[in-house]
Amino acid sequence: MRHFLPGTLLCASLIAAGPALADHCPSDTLSKLPEQLKDGGTAIAYQTNPAKIEVGKPSIEVVACVDGDKHMAPSRIRVDAGMPMHGHGMNYTPSERKISPGHSSFDGMVFHMPGHWQITFDVYEGDTRQRLTRKVSLKR
Amino acid sequence: MTLRRTACAALLAGATLLVTGAAHSTEIFDEDEVALILSHGPWPVKTDPDPSNRMSGKPAAIAYGKILFESNDLSIDRQRSCATCHQEALGFGDGIARGFGIARVDRNTPPLFNMRLNRWFGWDGKSDNLWAQSIAPILDARELGMTPEILKARLVETPNLADGYRDVFGAPLATHDAETAMVNVAKALAAFQETIVSGKSSFDRFRDALAAEDKAGIDAYPDPAKRGLKLFVGKGRCDLCHFGANFTNGEFHDIGMPHFPAPGRVDKGRYGGIQHLRKSRFNLLGPFNDDGLRATAGFTRHVRLTPKNWGEFRVPSLRNAALTAPYMHDGSKDTLADVVNHYSEIPEERLHQDGEKLLRPLHLSDAEKADLVAFLRTL
Ligand SMILES: [Cu+2]
Numbered sequence: 001m002r003h004f005l006p007g008t009l010l011c012a013s014l015i016a017a018g019p020a021l022a023d024h025c026p027s028d029t030l031s032k033l034p035e036q037l038k039d040g041g042t043a044i045a046y047q048t049n050p051a052k053i054e055v056g057k058p059s060i061e062v063v064a065c066v067d068g069d070k071h072m073a074p075s076r077i078r079v080d081a082g083m084p085m086h087g088h089g090m091n092y093t094p095s096e097r098k099i100s101p102g103h104s105s106f107d108g109m110v111f112h113m114p115g116h117w118q119i120t121f122d123v124y125e126g127d128t129r130q131r132l133t134r135k136v137s138l139k140r
Numbered sequence: 141m142t143l144r145r146t147a148c149a150a151l152l153a154g155a156t157l158l159v160t161g162a163a164h165s166t167e168i169f170d171e172d173e174v175a176l177i178l179s180h181g182p183w184p185v186k187t188d189p190d191p192s193n194r195m196s197g198k199p200a201a202i203a204y205g206k207i208l209f210e211s212n213d214l215s216i217d218r219q220r221s222c223a224t225c226h227q228e229a230l231g232f233g234d235g236i237a238r239g240f241g242i243a244r245v246d247r248n249t250p251p252l253f254n255m256r257l258n259r260w261f262g263w264d265g266k267s268d269n270l271w272a273q274s275i276a277p278i279l280d281a282r283e284l285g286m287t288p289e290i291l292k293a294r295l296v297e298t299p300n301l302a303d304g305y306r307d308v309f310g311a312p313l314a315t316h317d318a319e320t321a322m323v324n325v326a327k328a329l330a331a332f333q334e335t336i337v338s339g340k341s342s343f344d345r346f347r348d349a350l351a352a353e354d355k356a357g358i359d360a361y362p363d364p365a366k367r368g369l370k371l372f373v374g375k376g377r378c379d380l381c382h383f384g385a386n387f388t389n390g391e392f393h394d395i396g397m398p399h400f401p402a403p404g405r406v407d408k409g410r411y412g413g414i415q416h417l418r419k420s421r422f423n424l425l426g427p428f429n430d431d432g433l434r435a436t437a438g439f440t441r442h443v444r445l446t447p448k449n450w451g452e453f454r455v456p457s458l459r460n461a462a463l464t465a466p467y468m469h470d471g472s473k474d475t476l477a478d479v480v481n482h483y484s485e486i487p488e489e490r491l492h493q494d495g496e497k498l499l500r501p502l503h504l505s506d507a508e509k510a511d512l513v514a515f516l517r518t519l
Contacts, residue, residue: 055383057438087497091391092442108442112391113380140179140379 025065025073025102033063035134041068042123042130048109055114055138060094061105064123066130073102076124081109081117114140168366169350176373178351183344184337185385187256191431192269192424195308195327196334204304205332208325213298214278216285217242222277222329225249231463232336237471238401241283246401248471251464253338254457255330259390259439263453263469264413268440269429270330272422275322288318295321323428338459342518343369361518368515371508376483380498387458387519394451395482395499396490397468407469410452414445462517476513484509 033045043065048058066074077096082089094106111117121132169177195201208214209222225239226232232252234240239249247263255261261273277283278291286294295301296313305313309324316324340348342361349357372378383389392410399407408415417423417440424437453469467473473482484504491499504512 055389085497088448089444089446091444092439093444095442108438110439110442112389114383115380140176140373140383 025071026063026100027065027071029063029103030065033061037121037132037134039130039132042066042074042132043071044121044123044132046121046134053111053136053138055111055140057108057110059105059107060109060119061099061103062121063103064121065102066123066125072125073100074123074125076122077102077104078122078124079106079109079119080122081111081119083113083115083117085116086113111136111138114138168370173370173373174350176379177347177369179384180379180387181344181347181385182351183340183347183385185254185257187334190256190270190330190334191433191435192429193271193327193330194430195324195331198308198331200308201328201331202335203332204308205328205330207300207304208329209332211298211301213294213301214284214286214291214325215241216290220284222274222284225277225283226252231460233464235465237466239283241277241280242285243282245280245282246405246407247469248466250456251460252333252336253460254386255333255336257386257390257457260392260413260454262413264408264410264416265392265454266413266416267420267422268417268424268437269422270333271323271326271428272420274326274329274333275422278322278326288322291325292316292318292321295325323422326422327430341459343515346518362514364511364514365518366515367508368511368513371504371512372515376502376512377498378483381455382458383455388455390455392449392452392454394448394453394491396486396488397451397453397470397472397482398490399451399453399470401470408450409469410454411445411447411449414443414449417443418445458516458519461519476516477509480504480509480512480516 030045033047035046037044046060046062048060050058062077064074064077065071079094090110091112092108092110094108097105117136119134123130189197212218212221214221220241225234227234234249239245255270261267267273278286295305302313346361381389381393399409401407422428424440467479473479484502486501
């Protein structure tokens, strides 16, 4: 824990972000995973297992980094998916296994229909959320 | 001699006809359609024993399970058995709208083919495994009306059932508590049911012929069925839900069927199914799963309960559809033609507002409806 300097709001927020600051994003993993997404200061890489998503049950490994070149691990990652054209989500809620800060693997993804899916990655840094999406199309 | 030669000539003529016929019938499917059709096979699908049931695939348990399945001793009044509602001659259904045991139940009796391919059991998927689903009718007051204690006492006093139990489970019934005995009975019942597998259908033979580019085989499949199949994978978009080799994605949808089994009583569908699943001692996360690794429990662990689950029912397999009338969770559609009419004129106001946007009335012509039915009858 750092020194506690009472009085300034700025400092309070620094303390809150303290543990995250210490953990750098595993940027080597980031470059290794095949699927890459970037939006502003947030970068994500992921891979599904099996690599080719089929109507069924893959798991997904996700690495996320926030804050551009500083490459910090986010405080939280959430993954979900849905079919925007059909107006529904998944029938399952993925569960997270943390591998290291900013690096997690999610089980319980079930793409239960063929067609156009959208995978949503919500990357949290404190209270701010950045949403990145990737479209995948599953064959019958 | 002459006769044989004539026969030969006729055969040759037949062969030429077949070839020209085949050219005509492959023309009706483009490359994409062929890929979609091939995705409904091959059949049968290879399955492994169920890891949650140590009796799965064991011949002694299968034989004992068949005896139990047909035994009236499994009902409180000794008047009925599983086979009362699941009759082999009726595709392991009962041919009536809603099952009737000691009293009438709220839902249609589904057929029991190809159970190893199911992820969920029951119209609402209230069970995540076949043995748990087999316990439900034993205890339901409207079906067999038993309790675990009465069931155990029954088995003890019925010599062939008591002996069979000891032989299969390797211990006398008296050494097991009533709940364990009931779960074991259910696991033998499951082992038997897993052996009910449907054979190759006329559609499967057509699909195999298409895969092998066997023109004679392709041509043998009737034209109305081919046109119906084209609708099924085409403008009907039926295969979004009736997906793959078993013609189901194994999940739950709301196709606008009413779900009030009686005035004032609502069938919660999948919503109630998930609620039941989560509190059941017999689910794959519970103490009776024989697989210590819980390798198949992932779906149960992750299943999500949302308001949209109200009024959703499991997508039924369409295999042997010709044998399994009446249709739908409440048995309210008497014929396949009635089902097709439903999809053709689907009442949009009945679909949940935030429900299945992909469903809309298809407004099929009479000829198209007849083709779709002709196709369904080949499954
Ligand atoms: Cu969908």
